[in-house]
Amino acid sequence: xxxxxxxxxxxxxxxxxxxxxxxxxxxxxxxxxxxxxxxxxxxxxxxxxxxxxxxxxxxxxxxxxxxxxxxxxxxxxxxxxxxxxxxxxxxxxxxxxxxxxxxxxxxxxxxxxxxxxxxxxxxxxxxxxxxxxxxxxxxxxxxxxxxxxxxxxxxxxxxxxxxxxxxxxxxxxxxxxxxxxxxxxxxxxxxxxxxxxxxxxxxxxxxxxxxxxxxxxxxxxxxxxxxxxxxxxxxxxxxxxxxxxxxxxxxxxxxxxxxxxxxxxxxxxxxxxxxxxxxxxxxxxxxxxxxxxxxxxxxxxxxxxxxxxxxxxxxxxxxxxxx
Amino acid sequence: xxxxxxxxxxxxxxxxxxxxxxxxxxxxxxxxxxxxxxxxxxxxxxxxxxxxxxxxxxxxxxxxxxxxxxxxxxxxxxxxxxxxxxxxxxxxxxxxxxxxxxxxxxxxxxxxxxxxxxxxxxxxxxxxxxxxxxxxxxxxxxxxxxxxxxxxxxxxxxxxxxxxxxxxxxxxxxxxxxxxxxxxxxxxxxxxxxxxxxxxxxxxxxxxxxxxxxxxxxxxxxxxxxxxxxxxxxxxxxxxxxxxxxxxxxxxxxxxxxxxxxxxxxxxxxxxxxxxx
Amino acid sequence: xxxxxxxxxxxxxxxxxxxxxxxxxxxxxxxxxxxxxxxxxxxxxxxxxxxxxxxxxxxxxxxxxxxxxxxxxxxxxxxxxxxxxxxxxxxxxxxxxxxxxxxxxxxxxxxxxxxxxxxxxxxxxxxxxxxxxxxxxxxxxxxxxxxxxxxxxxxxxxxxxxxxxxxxxxxxxxxxxxxxxxxxxxxxxxxxxxxxxxxxxxxxxxxxxxxxxxxxxxxxxxxxxxxxxxxxxxxxxxxxxxxxxxxxxxxxxxxxxxxxxxxxxxxxxxxxxxxxxxxxxxxxxxxxxxxxxxxxxxxxxxxxxxxxxxxxxxxxxxxxxxxxxxx
Numbered sequence: 001x002x003x004x005x006x007x008x009x010x011x012x013x014x015x016x017x018x019x020x021x022x023x024x025x026x027x028x029x030x031x032x033x034x035x036x037x038x039x040x041x042x043x044x045x046x047x048x049x050x051x052x053x054x055x056x057x058x059x060x061x062x063x064x065x066x067x068x069x070x071x072x073x074x075x076x077x078x079x080x081x082x083x084x085x086x087x088x089x090x091x092x093x094x095x096x097x098x099x100x101x102x103x104x105x106x107x108x109x110x111x112x113x114x115x116x117x118x119x120x121x122x123x124x125x126x127x128x129x130x131x132x133x134x135x136x137x138x139x140x141x142x143x144x145x146x147x148x149x150x151x152x153x154x155x156x157x158x159x160x161x162x163x164x165x166x167x168x169x170x171x172x173x174x175x176x177x178x179x180x181x182x183x184x185x186x187x188x189x190x191x192x193x194x195x196x197x198x199x200x201x202x203x204x205x206x207x208x209x210x211x212x213x214x215x216x217x218x219x220x221x222x223x224x225x226x227x228x229x230x231x232x233x234x235x236x237x238x239x240x241x242x243x244x245x246x247x248x249x250x251x252x253x254x255x256x257x258x259x260x261x262x263x264x265x266x267x268x269x270x271x272x273x274x275x276x277x278x279x280x281x282x283x284x285x286x287x288x289x290x291x292x293x294x295x296x297x298x299x300x301x302x303x304x305x306x307x308x309x310x311x312x313x314x315x316x317x318x319x320x321x322x323x
Numbered sequence: 324x325x326x327x328x329x330x331x332x333x334x335x336x337x338x339x340x341x342x343x344x345x346x347x348x349x350x351x352x353x354x355x356x357x358x359x360x361x362x363x364x365x366x367x368x369x370x371x372x373x374x375x376x377x378x379x380x381x382x383x384x385x386x387x388x389x390x391x392x393x394x395x396x397x398x399x400x401x402x403x404x405x406x407x408x409x410x411x412x413x414x415x416x417x418x419x420x421x422x423x424x425x426x427x428x429x430x431x432x433x434x435x436x437x438x439x440x441x442x443x444x445x446x447x448x449x450x451x452x453x454x455x456x457x458x459x460x461x462x463x464x465x466x467x468x469x470x471x472x473x474x475x476x477x478x479x480x481x482x483x484x485x486x487x488x489x490x491x492x493x494x495x496x497x498x499x500x501x502x503x504x505x506x507x508x509x510x511x512x513x514x515x516x517x518x519x520x521x522x523x524x525x526x527x528x529x530x531x532x533x534x535x536x537x538x539x540x541x542x543x544x545x546x547x548x549x550x551x552x553x554x555x556x557x558x559x560x561x562x563x564x565x566x567x568x569x570x571x572x573x574x575x576x577x578x579x580x581x582x583x584x585x586x587x588x589x590x591x592x593x594x595x596x597x598x599x600x
Numbered sequence: 601x602x603x604x605x606x607x608x609x610x611x612x613x614x615x616x617x618x619x620x621x622x623x624x625x626x627x628x629x630x631x632x633x634x635x636x637x638x639x640x641x642x643x644x645x646x647x648x649x650x651x652x653x654x655x656x657x658x659x660x661x662x663x664x665x666x667x668x669x670x671x672x673x674x675x676x677x678x679x680x681x682x683x684x685x686x687x688x689x690x691x692x693x694x695x696x697x698x699x700x701x702x703x704x705x706x707x708x709x710x711x712x713x714x715x716x717x718x719x720x721x722x723x724x725x726x727x728x729x730x731x732x733x734x735x736x737x738x739x740x741x742x743x744x745x746x747x748x749x750x751x752x753x754x755x756x757x758x759x760x761x762x763x764x765x766x767x768x769x770x771x772x773x774x775x776x777x778x779x780x781x782x783x784x785x786x787x788x789x790x791x792x793x794x795x796x797x798x799x800x801x802x803x804x805x806x807x808x809x810x811x812x813x814x815x816x817x818x819x820x821x822x823x824x825x826x827x828x829x830x831x832x833x834x835x836x837x838x839x840x841x842x843x844x845x846x847x848x849x850x851x852x853x854x855x856x857x858x859x860x861x862x863x864x865x866x867x868x869x870x871x872x873x874x875x876x877x878x879x880x881x882x883x884x885x886x887x888x889x890x891x892x893x894x895x896x897x898x899x900x901x902x903x904x905x906x907x908x909x910x911x912x913x914x915x916x917x918x919x920x921x922x923x924x925x926x927x
Contacts, residue, residue, distance in 0.1 A: 014436060015436070015439055015440055015443060018436065018437070018439075018440030018443075019440060019443055019444075021440075022440060022441070022444070026452055026453055026456060027456070139581060139584055139585065139588070140577075140581070142528075142580075142581075142584050143528065143577055143580040143581035143584050144577050144580075145532055145535055145536065145573060145576045145577065145580070146536075147536055147539055147555075148555060148569075148572075148573035148576065148577070151555070151558070151559055151562065151569055151573075152569070152570075152573070155562055155566075155569075159562075159563070218660075219704065220699065220701065220704035220705055221704060221705055221706055221707045221708075223658060223660075223699075224697075224699055224705040224706075225707070226658065226691070227656055227658055227691055227692060227696075227697045227699075228691065228692035228696070228718075228719050228722070228771060229687075229688050229689065229690065229691035229692030229693050229719070229722060229723060230688075230692070230718060230719070230722050231688060231722055232684075232688075234718065234722065238710070238718070239707050239710070242707075242709050242710070243707065243708070243709055246709070254442075257442060257443065257444060257445040257446065258445060258446065258447075259445075260445050260448075261444075261445015261446060261447045261448040261449075262445070262447060264445075264447065264448055264451065265447070265536060265540070268540070269559075279448065279451070280451070280540070283451055283452070283454075283455040283542070284541070286455065291452060291455055294448075295444065295448065295449075295452050298444065298445060298448055299443040299444050300443075302443045302444070302445065303443050306443075317709065318708070318709055318711075318755045318757075319708055319709075319755070319757050322755060322758060
């Protein structure tokens with residue numbers, strides 16, 4: 001088990017390198033020199049500032065020096081200063097990251113808690129009305145454009161019904177609320193973004209759990225368990241479920257990119273102060289240092305998430321744990 | 324062999340129903356100029372923000388343009404982007420998947436490493452990031468969506484190739500001296516047809532979703548060219564007074580993607596060896 | 601030797617395959633007595649495993665169904681008419697089964713000990729845990745497993761094939777069943793281990809006075825350890841009798857051919873025989889006797905009519921053969 005973890009960690013190194021290469025590549029995609037584009041967008045930059053930018057990215061140096069500089073930056077987490085307000089990019093991200101993590105944490109939790117029971121029940125009650133109607137819901141979940149749903153819900157619950165706030169993480173009068181008031185306030189702000197974020201994930205995961213469960217239910221050892229005269233309840237929960245849920249852990253890890261990446265859209269729609277919205281604003285204003293930083297950090301977060309998923313899997317599956 | 328699939332296709336109600344809907348959509352896209360009652364870009368500032376009436380069945384937008392016509396023309400954008408993007412990602416994905424799975428060894432390691440790296444980036448953010456560095460227009464959208472979706476396909480195809488590679492007829496082909504290229508494309512590829520068809524269909528659905536999200540954010544198809552996504556952008560700003568701008572385009576996106584998803588699911592049943600019982 | 605513990609009457613089982621229905625087992629009837637080993641012998645696909653599954657009503661409703669038949673247990677209960685609760689009490693308790701591949705029979709994510717104890721937990725809930733564990737550990741020694749404590753806490757993938765099958769055998773006798781069904785228990789094992797397993801089963805049968813229904817395609821094994829043998833072909837019964845009778849004087853042409861095919865010491869050096877032809881496609885069975893295309897004693901009537909069954913008694917044992925030769 002320990003050797004497995006070490007091997008996984010070593011495997012991560014080329015991936016991190018790869019991330020740096022890709023982000024570097026993207027940075028230089030711009031037609032024409034990046035520096036011209038950057039400064040053209042922002043008319044107010046003086047030639048003095050232009051010089052500073054060139055220095056910052058070493059854009060006048062050959063590409064391998066540029067790249068090594070970029071790599072060092074990533075390791076040091078120093079992404080320079082934002083073009084918009086000249087504050088260190090790291091600081092801006094540090095301010096916004098917790099909110100995004102909060103959103104994604106609750107999203108994951110909800111996806112987990114709802115998808116697994118749904119997946120299991122639809123597998124057990126295969127082809128019944130319950131199963132079929134849930135399948136229909138799953139398809140709708142796959143096909144609905146989430147940003148559209150976000151707007152609709154926002155209008156319905158935020159404006160027409162006025163139950164939930166439609167922007168930000170905290171209300172204007174947050175500081176004046178009691179502790180429980182503060183918690184409730186945050187929860188109210190979280191509800192819509194989390195629901196939208198979890199929506200598509202629910203569809204996918206419950207389908208996956210269902211298929212995994214169906215596969216397990218047709219195995220020899222389940223037939224054998226039945227032949228041993230074990231009560232159905234034990235067969236399902238002790239034998240079937242444990243096996244069916246094993247691959248679910250990995251899937252959760254693999255869907256992390258989509259979860260984190262998807263939050264960009266609704267953070268924007270709900271004006272939620274997360275890293276996603278920061279990234280979007282940076283893109284709209286061509287604030288390249290921030291764009292690069294958000295991209296790199298998102299990829300690194302995904303990498304860490306996958307690593308945790310793999311380690312959890314190795315722990316839970318005795319075939320790997322006791323090799 | 325193909326006859327079996329065709330036969331199953333016509334027995335599968337889901338597949339038939341969704342195919343018909345898609346054909347209708349393609350028809351609408353091709354013949355937009357005939358079907359659409361107005362020019363999609365015809366502005367009339369006197370007729371701004373009118374609710375749905377007999378004259379304008381889906382209302383007008385903030386520049387007086389007929390929403391219904393714009394939605395009809397919007398189908399061109401969605402279907403084209405869907406097809407081209409998926410074409411690109413399939414092309415790259417199949418070739419890399421075949422090569423990676425067939426040759427194994429160091430080629431496989433390199434390609435899969437690349438796939439892993441690409442998959443660390445949330446697809447949509449990758450698209451956003453790249454578009455931010457390029458100019459937002461329909462061509463870039465198609466290419467970027469295609470270039471960011473191939474990793475998943477590669478992994479899938481590689482998996483299939485790995486299991487087919489060991490089968491006897493492949494070993495026989497190798498021993499008889501048939502060239503690798505021929506083996507890959509003539510012997511292995513036809514056996515992977517199932518997942519390819521299914522994923523192409525599903526891929527078109529997600530490409531359409533991606534394009535509409537991009538256009539919605541202002542980073543995709545730019546107005547005045549109508550796209551279901553960019554109509555929604557306007558919709559968001561006028562949501563209090565013009566609900567029709569937010570509802571109809573969304574329904575179109577939803578319906579189109581649903582058709583592709585249902586077709587994909589139907590095709591999955593058709594190509595699945597297990598459901599022959 | 602005629603205390604019937606199981607009576608199978610007119611069992612017919614259909615399977616669904618490729619949207620068509622095949623009759624995997626056609627009108628089989630036989631009895632099992634107390635304290636005997638009965639072997640069911642036949643080529644792959646002849647339906648013998650299906651018979652085994654049917655006894656415990658384990659046919660998956662997606663895959664097939666039992667269309668007719670009665671399976672009377674202990675002269676009182678028809679297994680095929682039992683409800684879920686009764687079946688659950690019967691299975692793993694009074695009638696147990698061992699499958700061919702011990703690796704796929706065991707759940708990979710649970711310890712072997714758990715999978716044994718849960719049998720006791722389901723059928724004897726009144727026992728406390730440490731008593732159960734003690735019983736299991738004793739049992740593991742009985743089935744010739746060394747270091748039972750360690751094995752108790754092991755996972756299936758950590759054990760050898762022989763050990764796994766012994767675990768399954770342990771599972772099959774832990775409740776002191778009346779009948780143990782062994783469905784090709786040695787096919788997935790190497791020859792030496794197979795020998796050990798079969799001898800273990802034999803000694804257990806003697807010690808515990810249980811009945812074993814032993815399913816195999818290997819006539820040699822059947823001869824060595826069973827009291828009576830049933831031969832099946834293409835889903836149908838063909839011959840039944842005491843092992844001595846069948847091994848010395850097989851009556852049905854198929855059984856005779858099977859014997860000819862067996863390599864024995866006195867045939868050393870001569871050509872290896874084989875039965876000409878192939879097992880019929882269950883979707884297009886021959887008319888009349890299902891074996892007639894491969895039979896060297898085929899008569900005209902065999903191609904038209906289904907043979908009747910003839911019984912004869914020898915040494916107090918009822919033997920049967922289904923062939924027109926004995927009209």
